[in-house]
């Protein structure tokens with residue numbers, strides 16, 4: 001039943017398919033109850049080994065670049081949506097081959113590329129405009145698409161109703177790790193500002209940042225919010241969470257390499273905050289470790305540091321019931337999303353292996369990295 005973390009090479013990310021299925025079932029129930037379509041935002045989780053599983057539940061993917069769009073097209077093969085702050089002229093023709101929906105960040109971008117969309121005969125591509133409702137409850141500016149002078153989305157004062165011909169939908173993305181009470185307050189603003197335009201649309205995309213699979217998430221308010229727009233305007237509703245798909249489904253298993261002392265005990269691990277869990281430094285946040293507590297909670301407190309030369313490559317301070325020693329394994333929780341998609345080989349540190357667990361097959365190591373992966377990105 002339980003994964004034998006001791007059987008893994010370290011460092012290693014491992015995703016538990018049982019936990020992923022639990023999330024996908026919750027998301028699917030929202031689709032069933034509301035008729036909405038839920039897409040996986042590849043920015044948060046691009047582990048294509050599980051795309052066959054994800055595709056049984058969700059309607060497709062959303063992407064923010066040519067490579068993500070291609071990955072979704074080739075490895076999932078369902079709906080492919082894209083939104084990017086701007087499209088590169090030389091890449092746009094290739095996008096057309098992969099995408100079903102293209103969302104533009106400005107009317108100038110729409111006007112620049114609409115001819116190419118219209119003349120693309122292989123299939124009909126739906127086009128949308130991202131709006132900025134100038135309402136968000138995110139307090140960290142780096143994650144707030146509505147902060148002052150944000151480049152993401154068209155504000156009401158810049159909206160050009162006369163240039164909507166050919167536009168089927170509107171898109172907004174203003175949330176991050178939030179519950180549905182935030183969504184309910186947000187849609188009120190969106191409706192007040194953009195309702196007259198939504199009326200003319202076929203679909204509305206509510207973006208990502210919906211923490212739908214978190215234990216305390218209020219599904220009823222989400223369902224009510226989706227039905228509000230669907231019933232008021234007769235539009236199809238899309239949600240495109242990333243994090244909610246992979247939330248609490250994966251682990252990062254690492255090993256203690258050495259213990260040093262400098263006014264406190266410091267454990268150096270074979271992983272790195274900077275390379276393997278960059279959001280620990282960027283968000284910042286403190287990952288949970290199985291059987292470890294806050295500093296001082298258990299008898300033995302350590303600072304956990306990575307194996308790069310960056311002084312700030314620190315994961316945090318944790319306490320344990322037994323002293324740590326080289327060879328001990330630590331299991332970091334909730335390491336499936338915004339890790340594999342963001343990690344890097346700074347300082348020549350190798351990437352963690354990637355493994356998958358399911359009941360029928362047990363542990364499968366699906367990817368290990370080598371010097372070739374490192375050198376192939378340099379010249």
Ligand SMILES: *Cc1c(COP(=O)(O)O)cnc(C)c1O
Pocket residue numbers: 041043044062083173175176177207208209210240241242243244
């Ligand atoms: C990041 C992003 C998402 C996914 O956000 P999560 O917080 O992972 O749910 C969806 N849509 C857009 C436009 C994004 O930028």
